[in-house]
Amino acid sequence: QKEVEQNSGPLSVPEGAIASLNCTYSDRGSQSFFWYRQYSGKSPELIMFIYSNGDKEDGRFTAQLNKASQYVSLLIRDSQPSDSATYLCAANSGGYQKVTFGIGTKLQVIP
Amino acid sequence: DTGVSQDPRHKITKRGQNVTFRCDPISEHNRLYWYRQTLGQGPEFLTYFQNEAQLEKSRLLSDRFSAERPKGSFSTLEIQRTEQGDSAMYLCASSLAHPDQPQHFGDGTRLSIL
Numbered sequence: 001q002k003e004v005e006q007n008s009g010p011l012s013v014p015e016g017a018i019a020s021l022n023c024t025y026s027d028r029g030s031q032s033f034f035w036y037r038q039y040s041g042k043s044p045e046l047i048m049f050i051y052s053n054g055d056k057e058d059g060r061f062t063a064q065l066n067k068a069s070q071y072v073s074l075l076i077r078d079s080q081p082s083d084s085a086t087y088l089c090a091a092n093s094g095g096y097q098k099v100t101f102g103i104g105t106k107l108q109v110i111p
Numbered sequence: 112d113t114g115v116s117q118d119p120r121h122k123i124t125k126r127g128q129n130v131t132f133r134c135d136p137i138s139e140h141n142r143l144y145w146y147r148q149t150l151g152q153g154p155e156f157l158t159y160f161q162n163e164a165q166l167e168k169s170r171l172l173s174d175r176f177s178a179e180r181p182k183g184s185f186s187t188l189e190i191q192r193t194e195q196g197d198s199a200m201y202l203c204a205s206s207l208a209h210p211d212q213p214q215h216f217g218d219g220t221r222l223s224i225l
Contacts, residue, residue: 004153008151031210031211032210032211032213034213034214036216042218042219043200043202043216043217043218043219044154044202044216045216046213046214046215046216049211049213051211088153088154090153092210098156098159098167099144099156099214100156101146101153101154101155102153103151103152103153104152104153
């Protein structure tokens with residue numbers, strides 16, 4: 001079983017819509033969760049991180065964490081074609097800073 | 112802005128050759144990580160350092176791979192006797208030494224084995 005699971009997609013949304021990206025993790029000791037955006041051929045770029053249950057907002061991005069359900073999500077409001085990329089979910093191993101990545105969800109924002 | 116720097120950006124070599132990559136982390140970061148990423152997959156953890164100490168090495172990492180961070184600043188990743196399956200993007204990341212601190216990635220080194 002993979003430690004961090006994501007649907008590989010592609011997830012297609014029209015421009016201006018809300019894109020919802022989901023992730024589950026298996027290690028209950030994980031305490032920190034990260035979302036990275038990766039454009040094709042480029043390296044991952046940190047978008048957001050979240051540690052506490054609930055929502056964390058930053059501009060058009062909202063990260064949501066539910067530790068009881070071992071579920072993390074990323075919402076992108078007012079999606080733009082420039083948001084088209086692969087979104088990687090990552091979780092640390094509790095007590096360590098080793099981070100495990102999911103395979104990423106490919107998002108396509110259709111103009 | 113001095114982010115994570117990796118060199119070279121691209122490396123093409125013949126099977127069986129040795130290759131070495133360099134990573135310069137963000138200056139105040141004492142943790143440094145190496146990952147490998149292939150098409151359609153997320154970054155796969157290889158190893159990480161806190162200062163000059165190598166704290167963990169992936170069980171998936173064969174003995175042909177070695178990494179060093181001699182003075183706790185830059186790091187090198189060497190692959191000996193390269194194989195076709197080593198073709199991938201090699202990513203370096205750095206962070207402060209706290210579980211909550213996110214990792215910041217360099218641009219990566221793309222390795223192609225002929």
